[in-house]
Amino acid sequence: MKMLFKLRTLKSSWTLKSPCRAFHEHPGLRASDLYSQYESVRRGAQEMPKYFNFASDVLDKWSEIEKAGKRPSNPAFWWVNGKGGEVKWSFEELGFLSRKAANVLTKVCGLQKGDRVIVILPRVPEWWLVNVACMRAGIVLIPGISQLTAKDILYRLQASKATCIITNDTLAPAVDSVASECQFLKTKLIVSKGSREGWLNFTELFKNQSADHSCVKTRIQDPVCIFFTSGTTGFPKMVEHSQSSLGFRPLLSERYWLDLTASDIIWSTADTGWIVTSLASLFDPWVFGSCIFVHHLPQIESATILNTLSRHPVGTLVGAPTLFRMLVQNDLSSYKFMNLKHCVSGGEPLNPEVMEQWKSKTGLDIHEIYGQTEMGIICSVFKGMKIKPGSMGKAAPFYDVQIVDKNANILPPGQEGEIAVRSKPIRPLGFFSKYVDNPKKTAASERGDFFVTGDKGTMDEDGYFWFIGRDDDIIISSGYRIGPFEVESALIEHPAVAETAVVSSPDPLRGEVVKAFVVLSSTFSCGDLKSLAHELQEHVKKTTAPYKYPRKMEFVQQLPKTVTGKIKRNELRDKEWGRM
16 A cells, blocks of 8 residues: 655654654764655655665664764663673674574574564563564564463463474473464573473574674564454454564654653663563664663562662653553661653553652652554553643654544534544555454554554643543443542542552442442551541542442552562453352
């Protein structure tokens, strides 16, 4: 499909400036063609290029800039393991190493352009090497979270028809237990210091490979990654993204959600299996020549996070709300974040109380983002934008975001509806290509001229969006519609509450009522939980509309969560309704 990119057709709530602010701060960078090649596209003066490959058209260009001495001395990639281990790569070194890795995949494993490879690795340097190597070879990478079970791996191998899987010692036994049922799987590649029967050893093969590799020519709409959704409403779906939606998109907007320069260092704590890692720890920072910082983080622990922020010059931190809720429970007075300037939270709404605590303890704001696997970042509170606690900001560049009803009619400010992104007549840059092997789902995701997210929300008069909940999270009690997030935000303002999740619970009179699962703060002690429950109920009545208070309450040690920190409300709800 011929695709024109014209800014006048895109309704964005943010003014687009240059594609890379780094070029203004370092005028010598204009010596490369990274700016001039895409500036005319940004201005709508020409069509998008027919061919594009992130490895050759972005990473290799930064390598040229670097060799010319026109980029700050930051590494391109900086990895630590918390035990003294450290890896630093320049863009030139990244290019050299990723070409060697590409030869492992093509010359040794026999993979060809268009083949699919499942990569399940923790936060180790090889994950980034394999990503870039796949781009160079035109191989479609399918990331997986490191907590996948054998059943999960079997489903992904069968659904994706992947011909190769790359993982480590931890998950290799799980792969072996299901490999015989995967007819398309030809090659198993292990990242390990030791050998394993039936597996090729990436670490050993890599040592002996040449760095002589020519990047394949890929069309801008060729697939580059397939992400499996979290599967909260059925089996995980395969979301295909192209060179255009992942790699070319950030070239055309400097004021996307991160607003980075070549001098910046960014750290995202997300698991490698999710799209936020590809965005915040690969494509978007490297478009701007920034340094990607990675900590191995076998476990997400407050002390590790805080010590790392104190000892390393991280300027931008990206994490799930769970991360910030965890950090504010600590005494932060002994930590000094000398370089930290920009904090970003996404994955689910962040409670205003947590934002206020983080601000009072660190002096830093938290900027919320909202997105989906299908479209990346949809809304964001950009740098310099007024923060409205509880709001996820305004529409991201390239996206016309609206609140619509069941007939795809745009609703006025203040009225509740479904969050939707205009997808017709021109499909926005940044959109996924399709749900792989699922044309019915691809078609069903659109309503009128919009892609519907399945999330409920409102938009205010200033264009700020406010999340209410997933369509199936909404509680209807005695005819009142209640969004769980507002009740949760009210509860977490109370000093006794560390975390909470609100779901519907059956009730013979009202049909369903609000039930709150509450994790108590470690600093709070109360022997009479019945009295505390009543106190919390009264607190909610005073903080929000009285009819929204939780008529049922249960105190728990922890809440069920996904690996990205999202609370599994569906699991709690199913338990309440006897569906487990």
